[in-house]
Amino acid sequence: MNKVTVLYDGACPTCIKDRQWYEKLVSIKNSPIIWCDFNCHQELLEKFAISHFAAMTELHLIVDDKQVVKSIAAYILLLEQIIYLKPIAWLMKIPFIYNILQSYYHQRVQKRLKKTGRL
DSSP states (O other), X not given: OOOEEEEEOTTOHHHHHHHHHHHHHSOGGGOOEEEEETTTOHHHHHHTTOOHHHHHHSOEEEETTTEEEEHHHHHHHHHHTSGGXXXXXXXXXXXXXXXXXXXXXXXXXXXXXXXXXXX
């Protein structure tokens, strides 16, 4: 299993709930998942050329300290880490489903950021 650093928005209650939900599903002590609030880890954003706006509007993962994965592809990678959620990740990869999820995801994020006055 690869080391995965999840850049999440610690100022976002929904993002915090998503993190807590995910952590309940995996064994924390054996997990290669590292959670970093990007508001407190600006150096990671700079190192991987991720703007604060991009980090706020899309989930970003850093895999093995090399590769950046974002948006729905990031969610798929996280779901693939949990054996019983792999079938959902597989379905999410189907192009027409992926495209629908991508559009829905971006609409939800924009709505959340506008509602909280951050956009």
